[in-house]
Amino acid sequence: MDQSGKIVILTGAGLSAESGLGTFRDEGGLWAQHRIEDVATPEAFQRNPDLVHAFYNARRVQAAAASPNAAHHALARLQRDWPGEVVIVTQNVDGLHEAAGAEAIHMHGALAGALCAACDHRWTAPPEMTGGDLCPACAAPQTRPDIVWFGEIPYRMEEIIGHLGQCGLFAAIGTSGQVYPAAGFVEEARLAGARTIELNLARSDVSGAFDDHLTGPATEIVPAWVARLTGAP
Structure with a gap:
């Protein structure tokens, strides 16, 4: 493709799996221990904020201990x-892209962020959040992880669709193709x-x-693909 052309890359849980962060479907992982309806809506x-916070506190600790892998780099x-x-x-809520030195649009939010459900104020999340935490802006006891839950609209969708409409190459890495609207990005491109x-x-x-496919562990196929694109040895 034209070396000046725009590339849009969608990444999912499979990219971070080799950094030790489980995907939704890993047996024995955090998601396997909870129903989505109980922790991610x-x-x-509203029913049980302490359970939801406990789930995301565990994910936050896990993500903070992880390091970017060869695919992120x-x-x-x-x-x-x-x-x-x-x-x-x-689609990932970890900070591994940034830890590797990249910039990313987090369409599903980030574990490192906190959000007030009452006034929409955002701030850096502490390691542990509880249902009784007060918003630093309005003092409402409605602080939540800054995560897009099932049934909510992903962040920055208008911006993302604009990029898809301008790209010469679209790549999806480590995604299941089961979660919309991200699963429809390939058709937009x-x-x-x-x-x-x-x-x-x-x-x-x-x-x-998709026009083309590369199958294998992300830490092997992504660096090889990037090397081909850039002409690196």
Whole structure:
């Protein structure tokens, strides 16, 4: 593709799995121990905020102890070295892209953030949050993780759709293709005339929509793909 062309990359849980952060479907992982309806919806937070906070406190501790892997570092290099724009959109709520030196749009929020459900004030989350925490701006006891839960609208969608409409190459890395609207990004990119590639451990639910596929562990296939794109040895 044109070396000045825009690349949009969507990343999912499979990218961070090799850093020790479990995907939604890992047996024995955090998600396997809880029903989504009990910990990842606005209704769950209203019913039992302490349970929801305990779940995200555990995820926050786990994410803080993780380090970016070779795939995160490769994407950071691509963003730094590609002559055109490289936009990383992530479904992940960890900070591993940033730890590797990249910038990313966190469409599902971030574990490192706290949000007031009453006034929408945002601040850096402490390691432990509870249902009784008061918002530092309005003092309402409605602090929650700054996470987009099921049933809520992802962040910065208008900006993301704009990038998809301008890209020459769209890549999805480590995604299941089961969660919308992210699963529909490949079609948005195709409508804009972009070449599309899926990099994944196995084929996803939307694999048929992609032009090209690379299958294998992210720490192997992503650095190799980036090296081909940039002409690096």
